[in-house]
Structure formats: C-alpha cells, structure tokens
Amino acid sequence: MSPEITNFVGYGASFFVVLSFILKDLRKIRIVNLVGCMLFVIYGIYSNYLWPIIIPNAILCGIQVFHLVKKS
Template sequence: MEMATVWEWVGYAASIVVAYSLMMSDIKKLRWWNLVGAALFVAYGLAISAYPVALVNGFIVFIDAYYLVKIYQHEASQV
C-alpha cells in the first residue's frame, strides 16, 4: 500500500473517531475519544503538509488534555 493511501486512511479514521466522540454523553469519554481523533488529525496534517489542520488539532489535543486533568483532579478531591 502506498504511503499516501495510508495517510488518507488515517484521515478517515480521525474523522470517524471525532464523529464518534461527539455522540458521547459522558464528558470524560467525549474528551478522551476527541483527544485521540485530534491526535490522529495532527499526524495526518503533518504527514500531508497540511499545517493548519495539524495546528488546530494540536490545540484541540491540548484543550482536551487540560480539561481531562481538571476532571480527574476534581474527582480526586471528592474522595
């Protein structure tokens, strides 16, 4: 399989994962799935030199990670 084709499939997988994340009612699951999808989009964007795609999704990874840390810290303080 050609590398271009592999990266196309990574882009499709990223789209599916992000769409799946938006169907979550649990915010933790939504953040985790969205983080994975955005990370895949970062890899995809860098691989095909689509730097705006990589940049925006890198920011989304950061946002998801930030809120996941806040969620887990809040849960830990509740114990």
Template sequence: MDFTFGTETLDLVGYAASVVVLISFFMKNINTLRIVNSLGCAIFILYGFLFDTVNIPIIITNLGILVVNGYYLLIKKNDEIKEVKE
C-alpha cells in the first residue's frame, strides 16, 4: 500500500499541531497545559514522519518536549505526592 500524502494533507497536519500547541499556552493550569502541549507534540512527531524524507529535527525536538512534559506530569507529580505524605 502506498501511504503518500499530498502537500495539502501534510500542511493540515502541521497546522493542526501548531494550533494545539498554541492553544496549550492559554491554559491556566500547568498540568492541563502540559497535557494539551503533549498532544500537539505527538501530532508534530507524526507530522515529522509524513515527509518523503523523515524530518528528524521536528521529531527530535518534539520528542524531547514530550519527554519533559511526561517527566513533570508523572515523575515530579509522584515526588510531590510523596513529600506531602511524609
């Protein structure tokens, strides 16, 4: 099967990712910001894979941001919960 995407489809994925990341910065709650931003990063990672030649800089950057968001959402939150219990 051939899964090639036209320029219009590729652009739409990129625009969708950009809009989601932009929306994330309007969130008042930092956890909500990180969750919405992570969704935008995940779409950007997909976007990076859709190019004829995989766009490594887009993938690496957004994967890094996704990891940082995950760290603060999962690991740091667990550390804060432990501190409160002690």
C-alpha cells in the first residue's frame, strides 16, 4: 500500500475513534469505534508492523465484537 493511502487509513481511523466519543447510543458507539480500531490495525500493519498500535486496537476490536454479539 502506498504511503499516501496508508496515511488516509490512519486519518480515517482517527476520525472514527473521535466520532465514537460524540455519539450517545451505545450500540452505534461500539460499531463506529470498531471500524476505527480495525482501520488502526490495518494502518499499523501497513506502516511496517507498528505493534504498539496493532495490539491494543486488535484487543479493542475483540472487546467491541464481544459486546455487540452479547447484546444481540
């Protein structure tokens, strides 16, 4: 992936994580935050495996999925 696209993925991830703090509905917060975390994982992988970004966001993805499935 080109560095420009990688940067856009990182900006998109930041956008979705910040957006998740603006929302009030817990289900929407989890979905939007999940998208942001997944984008951060992708960003970390394509930025030469930035493990401090990949690991916590992958864990957060799992937590968000767990709560979304548990509530359904």
